[in-house]
Amino acid sequence: MPKADIDYSLYLVTGRELLPEGKDYYESLEESLQGGVTVVQVREKDIDTGEFVEIARRTKEITDKYNVPLLINDRIDVYLAVRCAGIHIGQSDMPLAQARALAGDDAVIGISVGNIDEAQAAIAGHADYVGVGAVWPTGSKDVTKKVKLGPDGVGRVLDVLAESKTPAVAIGGIHAPNVPFLLHGSISPNARNSLDGIAVISAVVASKTPREAAANLRNIVDSFKRVRRSAPAAPAFVLESSPVRSTEALVSGVAALMEVIQREVPLVHQITNNVVINDSANATLAIGASPIMATNPRDVADLSPAIGALLVNFGTITDKEGMLVAGRQANVNRKPLVYDPVAVGATSFRRETSKELLAHWQPTVIKGNAAEIGALAQLTEVESRGVDSVGKGFADPANVVRTLARKRAAIVVLTGEEDYLSDGDVVLRTSNGHALLGKITGSGCMTGTLVASFCAAARLHHLAGGKGSVFENDSQLVQGDMLLGALAGVLVFNCAAERAAERDDVRGPGTFRAALIDELANMPAADLVKRAKVEIL
Ligand SMILES: Cc1ncc(COP(=O)(O)OP(=O)(O)O)c(N)n1
Numbered sequence: 001m002p003k004a005d006i007d008y009s010l011y012l013v014t015g016r017e018l019l020p021e022g023k024d025y026y027e028s029l030e031e032s033l034q035g036g037v038t039v040v041q042v043r044e045k046d047i048d049t050g051e052f053v054e055i056a057r058r059t060k061e062i063t064d065k066y067n068v069p070l071l072i073n074d075r076i077d078v079y080l081a082v083r084c085a086g087i088h089i090g091q092s093d094m095p096l097a098q099a100r101a102l103a104g105d106d107a108v109i110g111i112s113v114g115n116i117d118e119a120q121a122a123i124a125g126h127a128d129y130v131g132v133g134a135v136w137p138t139g140s141k142d143v144t145k146k147v148k149l150g151p152d153g154v155g156r157v158l159d160v161l162a163e164s165k166t167p168a169v170a171i172g173g174i175h176a177p178n179v180p181f182l183l184h185g186s187i188s189p190n191a192r193n194s195l196d197g198i199a200v201i202s203a204v205v206a207s208k209t210p211r212e213a214a215a216n217l218r219n220i221v222d223s224f225k226r227v228r229r230s231a232p233a234a235p236a237f238v239l240e241s242s243p244v245r246s247t248e249a250l251v252s253g254v255a256a257l258m259e260v261i262q263r264e265v266p267l268v269h270q271i272t273n274n275v276v277i278n279d280s281a282n283a284t285l286a287i288g289a290s291p292i293m294a295t296n297p298r299d300v301a302d303l304s305p306a307i308g309a310l311l312v313n314f315g316t317i318t319d320k321e322g323m324l325v326a327g328r329q330a331n332v333n334r335k336p337l338v339y340d341p342v343a344v345g346a347t348s349f350r351r352e353t354s355k356e357l358l359a360h361w362q363p364t365v366i367k368g369n370a371a372e373i374g375a376l377a378q379l380t381e382v383e384s385r386g387v388d389s390v391g392k393g394f395a396d397p398a399n400v401v402r403t404l405a406r407k408r409a410a411i412v413v414l415t416g417e418e419d420y421l422s423d424g425d426v427v428l429r430t431s432n433g434h435a436l437l438g439k440i441t442g443s444g445c446m447t448g449t450l451v452a453s454f455c456a457a458a459r460l461h462h463l464a465g466g467k468g469s470v471f472e473n474d475s476q477l478v479q480g481d482m483l484l485g486a487l488a489g490v491l492v493f494n495c496a497a498e499r500a501a502e503r504d505d506v507r508g509p510g511t512f513r514a515a516l517i518d519e520l521a522n523m524p525a526a527d528l529v530k531r532a533k534v535e536i537l
């Protein structure tokens with residue numbers, strides 16, 4: 001097969017030691033090819049050369065039947081003996097130039113890369129493809145001393161590879177539930193380059209049903225590639241046909257979601273800080289949803305299938321383990337995940353924690369003030385003082401939210417006197433609210449609570465729309481109009497604040513806080529429609 005025709009979508013690296021008891025290697029291999037494996041690499045670490053050659057030869061007989069290219073891990077002698085498509089080498093194996101000299105120009109030579117320098121060297125040495133990793137920890141190889149790149153780190157390598165168009169597969173700890181997150185989360189920040197495929201060992205080899213395991217992985221990768229071709233900027237939640245936006249449609253959509261909440265009473269799981277936990281739970285109840293403020297990782301597995309959405313607010317970062325597990329489960333169960341990185345720029349501990357969380361799961365919505373959004377976007381334009389941002393804000397907030405939304409494949413909500421929301425494509429500006437919100441603690445956190453509640457409603461609204469649980473594509477993380485959900489959270493909160501501030505019985509922050517909860521409970525949708533100030537920029 002010509003090198004240019006190789007499809008790297010689902011790259012199987014063999015691992016006989018991981019086969020389920022009683023499962024024959026060749027039988028498993030053939031089933032995985034039937035499931036849709038597109039490249040095979042024979043990887044053997046502890047066998048004699050003669051046995052390696054024999055396994056490679058028999059493996060080639062099977063891969064040839066399916067017209068799938070076969071590569072050999074590390075051993076050029078074995079490649080030369082069986083004359084398959086090529087070899088895969090690592091950074092501590094024979095140098096690329098020597099491997100090329102021995103194997104010749106026709107051989108496919110792939111090389112492992114774990115950082116930008118290695119990626120640049122791979123391009124300079126004309127590698128035919130790269131294996132980028134390890135993405136996550138894995139039991140299939142000792143990578144404990146290596147940096148785990150996460151989808152983010154893979155994205156940085158993809159930026160380097162973009163110009164040369166070197167094909168790239170990611171490897172390490174990849175299993176069906178984290179594949180959508182990996183594919184979307186690794187779209188490179190500048191060049192918008194994306195993975196050509198995923199390389200796996202245990203996700204297929206350790207399965208008792210490798211055909212089904214491979215078919216499932218292949219579907220996810222194929223769906224992702226299809227959406228990338230038709231909508232290159234689409235974030236992880238975007239429907240194949242994004243709705244056409246008008247301010248009237250948006251505001252009436254918000255009113256519709258208010259009804260969905262009342263009718264469906266979604267359960268909103270919130271891991272939030274202990275300053276606002278009570279107000280957030282009351283705000284959730286006031287709009288008609290149901291709060292559960294569980295933080296223990298052991299609660300999460302049972303809870304996740306039942307919830308409408310998850311909020312992770314790391315204001316006091318006392319529950320990191322719960323945040324990691326809950327977020328990952330939200331991705332697995334394809335539930336909206338709203339991330340509120342409170343004061344993320346204020347300390348290095350917060351920056352590190354945020355990095356760790358974002359390497360573990362894909363947020364649907366990121367909500368923050370200017371300092372928080374600036375810190376995530378690595379901008380120094382806005383300073384923070386504790387949890388607050390100081391100064392005039394961004395010169396071009398619309399560009400900041402759009403750029404971060406694209407980089408993170410998430411909706412970004414920037415709160416302030418005016419709020420900016422973007423899905424990486426459209427940018428919305430809202431200008432409701434009241435100065436008294438700045439006089440009570442937790443108004444930003446309650447906004448996050450409402451955004452999570454309305455994202456739950458947006459998902460339920462989508463499911464009730466007749467499509468059931470069928471996803472538009474298998475790589476999609478969340479169903480429903482999440483930009484509308486985020487907008488609803490912001491508008492309902494700010495319009496309720498306006499109504500509360502207008503009341504005769506409100507004489508300051510204390511009475512305002514109580515009145516705000518009342519108005520969240522009592523605000524008629526028609527009044528929201530009248531008050532809402534939304535612009536599409
Ligand atoms: C596709 C792919 N990517 C990376 C690797 C890892 O190769 P290497 O770094 O040489 O480590 P070993 O596999 O030899 O342990 C790979 N094998 N395949």
Ligand SMILES: Cc1ncsc1CCOP(=O)(O)O
Nearest residue numbers: 134138140172173200201202
């Ligand atoms: C060979 C290799 N190189 C980096 S991680 C890895 C192992 C991948 O195995 P798994 O897919 O089971 O995590």
